[in-house]
Amino acid sequence: MLAKRIIPCLDIKNGRTVKGVNFVDLRDAGDPVELAEIYSAEGADELVFLDISATEERRKTLVNMVRRVAEKINIPFTVGGGISSVEDVEILLNNGADKVSINSSAVKNPQLINDLAQKFGSQCVVVAIDAKQINGQWIVHLVGGKVPTELNLFDWAVEVAERGAGEILFTSMDNDGTKNGFADEALAKLSELVNIPIIASGGAGNIQHFVDSFKVGKADAALAASVFHFKEIEIKALKEELRKNDIEVRL
Amino acid sequence: MKIVIINYGAGNIQSIMFAIERLGFKAVLSNNPQEIQTADKVIFPGVGEASSAMKKLTESGLDSLIPNLKQPVLGICLGMQLMCKSSEEGNTKGLGIFDVDVIKFTPTVKVPQMGWNQIYNLKSDIFKDIPENEFMYLVHSFYAPNCDEAIATTNYELEYASALQKDNFYGTQFHPEKSGAVGEKILENFLKLNSNT
Numbered sequence A: 001m002l003a004k005r006i007i008p009c010l011d012i013k014n015g016r017t018v019k020g021v022n023f024v025d026l027r028d029a030g031d032p033v034e035l036a037e038i039y040s041a042e043g044a045d046e047l048v049f050l051d052i053s054a055t056e057e058r059r060k061t062l063v064n065m066v067r068r069v070a071e072k073i074n075i076p077f078t079v080g081g082g083i084s085s086v087e088d089v090e091i092l093l094n095n096g097a098d099k100v101s102i103n104s105s106a107v108k109n110p111q112l113i114n115d116l117a118q119k120f121g122s123q124c125v126v127v128a129i130d131a132k133q134i135n136g137q138w139i140v141h142l143v144g145g146k147v148p149t150e151l152n153l154f155d156w157a158v159e160v161a162e163r164g165a166g167e168i169l170f171t172s173m174d175n176d177g178t179k180n181g182f183a184d185e186a187l188a189k190l191s192e193l194v195n196i197p198i199i200a201s202g203g204a205g206n207i208q209h210f211v212d213s214f215k216v217g218k219a220d221a222a223l224a225a226s227v228f229h230f231k232e233i234e235i236k237a238l239k240e241e242l243r244k245n246d247i248e249v250r251l
Numbered sequence B: 001m002k003i004v005i006i007n008y009g010a011g012n013i014q015s016i017m018f019a020i021e022r023l024g025f026k027a028v029l030s031n032n033p034q035e036i037q038t039a040d041k042v043i044f045p046g047v048g049e050a051s052s053a054m055k056k057l058t059e060s061g062l063d064s065l066i067p068n069l070k071q072p073v074l075g076i077c078l079g080m081q082l083m084c085k086s087s088e089e090g091n092t093k094g095l096g097i098f099d100v101d102v103i104k105f106t107p108t109v110k111v112p113q114m115g116w117n118q119i120y121n122l123k124s125d126i127f128k129d130i131p132e133n134e135f136m137y138l139v140h141s142f143y144a145p146n147c148d149e150a151i152a153t154t155n156y157e158l159e160y161a162s163a164l165q166k167d168n169f170y171g172t173q174f175h176p177e178k179s180g181a182v183g184e185k186i187l188e189n190f191l192k193l194n195s196n197t
Helices: A032-042 A058-072 A086-094 A104-108 A111-120 A153-163 A184-193 A207-215 A235-244 B013-022 B033-037 B050-059 B062-068 B078-082 B180-191
Strands: A005-013 A016-021 A025-030 A047-051 A077-080 A099-102 A125-134 A137-142 A147-152 A167-172 A198-201 A221-224 B003-006 B027-030 B041-044 B073-076 B084-087 B098-104 B113-119 B134-140 B142-145 B150-156 B158-166 B169-172
Touching (some): A005 A032, A005 A198, A005 A235, A016 A032, A032 A058, A032 A235, A047 A058, A058 A086, A058 B013, A077 A125, A099 A104, A099 A111, A104 A111, A111 A125, A125 A153, A137 A153, A147 A153, A153 A167, A153 A184, A167 A184, A207 A221, B003 B013, B003 B033, B013 B180, B033 B062, B041 B078, B050 B062, B073 B078, B078 B084, B078 B142, B078 B169, B113 B150, B113 B158
Parallel strands (some): A077 A099, A099 A125, A167 A198, B003 B027, B003 B041, B073 B169, B084 B098
Antiparallel strands (some): A016 A025, A125 A137, A137 A147, B113 B134, B142 B158, B158 B169
8 A cells, every 4th residue: 555654854054954943943953964864764755855045055055965865865855945947946856856846936937837747747846835824714825934825725736736746745834833733624625625645744743643644634645844853753653653543654 | 787777868867876876886877879788787767758758769769779678677667667568648659568558547546646655466586585565666647557567566546567577678667766775675686687688
């Protein structure tokens, strides 16, 4: 059976790993390649690197990091952050990234999803969607959740799937950093609406939250950062517990 | 040993290069017919869309070269699919090495299949010392149905062929270069096959 995936996310700034609580205060949690190797050895199914640097050399630094990771790691990884063109994607894939994740650039230019899917295949196009509830409506937000758009989460998800996205990474801004669990209800609705894999993100605090994201939220994969970076949850123990709950995992 | 990765502009070649280096071998990238013909092992990668990848192969004349290779050849992912008779993706005529037509998963399951799934019914030298039911990394929307040339099967929607072999030609739907230590072992088994098959 296809296994549910556990994905540690590494936020990268100037080639170093950081993790924001609610995307604001940043703490340093180490060297990305070293962390990637540790997670891979512990049984992570994939890795996501999210680049939040804003320097002029950011692309060069990121490409270097991607290459170093690809040299060392034998599991798939996704790179996101500031990707806005076919050329950006090409250079990352050519240096060993398996998938790219686009967010704001997809909202600003939805055609980019079609272009990437056509040129590189849907399998490497992850569309990341950050959303939070405003007056009971799930509204898509940009710039790490700071800027609301006109888009409804579910309408946008259907559109990105139709345009050729291979996967959706849904982060609930309401849950992110709270450690109170994933947005399971919205996840389940997404999973019913679109026929591509959904990665749950935002809110992981304990093992039960992961169980719920798969059982209640019907997610295909669950992503988290700080609970892994600060060793609050060990991946192997997490997967053993998932298996005890009849959730298929790679152990 | 000379390992050539066929470079025809379709696929994540860097990951395969790095995986081969981790195993202590070295590979060269080439689309030069003589280079490919004189290799001990040939790897035929591929990701993306079938008809445009096939077009690139045809343009470079590799479509007639590959089926005539005598050394062990390993097609990975789309590479494997292009070695089949045809693909439903873009109504593509394949290289016809494997006697099977590639078709699409139905919407009864999520498409693409993305992630780690088990391989079983293993029967080939490339699975030497690999236990049944190991998890491999797969990303695909189209698949080769189970057939006589299947050397591994996987269950997603139905039991399908996740690896194929005919004589010196091998194909894996999964990515051995991205499937952890077990995947690397399969790649190593392939690289250590007798070159004069």
